Amino acid sequence: MTPNWDDMRVFLAVAREESLSSAGRILKIDPATVGRRIARLEGSLDAQLFTKSQQGYILTTAGERLLDHGLQAEEAMRAAAGAVVGSTESLSGQIRIGAPDGSANYLLPQVCAKISDANPDLDIQILALPRIINLSRREADMAVTVSAPTAGKLLVQKVSDYKLHLVAAQDYLDRHAPIQTVEDLKAHRLIGYIPDMIFDRELDYLNDLGIDRVALASNSVPVQLRQAALGAGICVAHDFTLPFHPNLRRLLTDQVSLTRSFHLVRHQGDQRNERLNRFAQALTRGIRDEVARLEAEAGT
Template structure:
């Protein structure tokens, strides 16, 4: 049994499909299937059970996971030892909530790729927590620290959110002096049953029970605010990307949240991923400070 066979086995186990594994491996799904069949023939046991939900590990396949992941770590360590200090290269996949993915990670990726031309960065923006156990990403950004799994968790940075509206909308609607005034305004927020983390329940801070316009994406919410569709609680670091949008009731509604960097515990020995994690962490801190710094302190209702 060689490492290439185990590499394909791990990809199928994590993607739970031949096509998903093929995309990750840059390999045709039919080729992945043939390689798995060959591996099963060589070990004399079925490693996967094909179900309507995808490829599920059999008992024999589950037993193979630990040694296969150990071989993966050894192969990674060997590659890093050969590359030495030649620079960071290869693929890095980062999973993140779409606020971070839209407004912070593009600049971080730009700077990292400029510093390391051999690096390829993939940004996975998902309206849920990225599953590192299934290797959906090499590392993930989250708005809450996980309490389960074999994971390394690092607090990155605090960030701030405020109620905001576009000048066009604000000029056409009654002034905002008190929280009670919000009841005469159209609100924009998350779809309630699609809030995947309690830290994303922003609307409760306003005292308004329901939003007239909602989305599972904070980027879509910001675009609705920018279009003059209503008021929404938005990231301060996103406001510089939306000309005409300004904060309101800043002395009455001000939220603080944190970003957390999460890695799989098995990656602790990877010098490459450790260096990349440090660079991503510093990049996010720098961008939050830069963008929030563009919002000057001003009287309540203005930025």
């Protein structure tokens, strides 16, 4: 028996969320109904699609096979909707963007607010995660990344370069020994990422500076910056974050100046989706303009 699209939508939601209740919240139906729909789908296919574990609902081998076909069907439905919606002047529906929490906190809110102003019927969701977004499972429609992925059927577009520098609160600098060289950093408290949770080589800033100990660590950029702003130590900060933390001062700018790049990554199957193409254009333009504005305000 061929699954209907409604049942497939429920299956995809559970596969992504690994939870009946989370899938129900997304689909706006109660968890019991989600469970019944999955049971009905399993019955129609005569196959078990999930196993329940402490981690949640995990796909079986049969479920993994169905997932591939479900994602293809979803891409086809999105393309069809995009062809229709894209022909209108204003965007509508829902679009989810995945991003590292630095850009998700300091760039995307204002960029997405402007896009929302121009498209009042569009629902924009920002998925902020300190890890790589899994586009293959449709965690998001597109993702902002630091490194350009080289594997998978993906569309990759460079969006913008951005600068990073060492920073500390003036209060911290007043209470500690002067910092005149990179070597002086070893006598100071450093704030950075949890070493074994750095999900992208491009984020391993302190290791590149020869720093092998991080006294205060977090997998979250806003947490690191908050600690630095409170005078707890020195960290590497995106220059575009500094207007939000006016008490932070850049250090050793003539010796340490890092450049990284944002990329926009999308499903290859969406390249003919006019709706997502238009949104991607607005998003890349907005990120590029916002990085330039904030870096200029920071004095870069």
